[in-house]
Amino acid sequence: MKNASVYKAIFSNIAGCVFFITIFIPATAQAQTRGTVEVIKDARIDTLAAHRASLKATGTITVAAATTGYGYRVQIYNGSSRKEAYDVQSRFMNEYPGMRTYIGYTEPNYKVRAGDFRSxxxxxxxxxxxxxxxxxxxxxxxxxxxxxxxTGND
Known part of the structure; x- marks a missing residue:
C-alpha cells in the first residue's frame, strides 16, 4: 500500500515537471526580433494624394460634396413595364427639370425614385x-x- 502512494507522488512530480518543460521553456526560448517593413508603391500615388490635398485647401472640393449620406427619395412608380417607367421618369423631369431621378430594377419590377432629400x-x-x-x-x-x-433640392 505504501509503495502505491510513493509511486503516485513520484508520477505527479514527473508529470508536473514535464508540463512545465513543455509549456514554459519553449515560450521563453522563442525570442521575438524586430523586423523591417518595406513598402513598394507607385510614385503616382503620392502625386495624386498631394493634388487632392491642394484641391481641398483651395476649396475646389469639399468633404461633404465628395461623399454620400443617408436621406430620402420619393418613389413615383413601381411596376413591371419598362416603357411605362421611362415614360413616368420623362413626365416627372418635364415638370421638375432640376431634380434628379433614378430608375432601379428589382425583378420583376421597375422603380422610379426622385430627389435626394436630407430630411x-x-x-x-x-x-x-x-x-x-x-x-x-x-x-x-x-x-x-x-x-x-x-439648387433647393437639399
Missing part, C-alpha cells in the same frame, strides 16, 4: 405636390447622392 420633411413636401399627378407615392430612406450646388 423626411422635404420628401413629404414633394410627395404632397405630386399627389394626383402620380400614383403609388412612397418615401424611401437610404443612401443618397449629395444635392447639386445652387
Amino acid at each position: 423626411r420633411l422635404e420628401a413629404e413636401r414633394l410627395m404632397q405636390e405630386l399627389r394626383g399627378k402620380f400614383t403609388s407615392l412612397f418615401i424611401i430612406g437610404g443612401r443618397i447622392n449629395p444635392p447639386k450646388p445652387g
Whole structure:
C-alpha cells in the first residue's frame, strides 16, 4: 500500500515537471526580433494624394460634396413595364427639370425614385405636390447622392 502512494507522488512530480518543460521553456526560448517593413508603391500615388490635398485647401472640393449620406427619395412608380417607367421618369423631369431621378430594377419590377432629400420633411413636401399627378407615392430612406450646388433640392 505504501509503495502505491510513493509511486503516485513520484508520477505527479514527473508529470508536473514535464508540463512545465513543455509549456514554459519553449515560450521563453522563442525570442521575438524586430523586423523591417518595406513598402513598394507607385510614385503616382503620392502625386495624386498631394493634388487632392491642394484641391481641398483651395476649396475646389469639399468633404461633404465628395461623399454620400443617408436621406430620402420619393418613389413615383413601381411596376413591371419598362416603357411605362421611362415614360413616368420623362413626365416627372418635364415638370421638375432640376431634380434628379433614378430608375432601379428589382425583378420583376421597375422603380422610379426622385430627389435626394436630407430630411423626411422635404420628401413629404414633394410627395404632397405630386399627389394626383402620380400614383403609388412612397418615401424611401437610404443612401443618397449629395444635392447639386445652387439648387433647393437639399
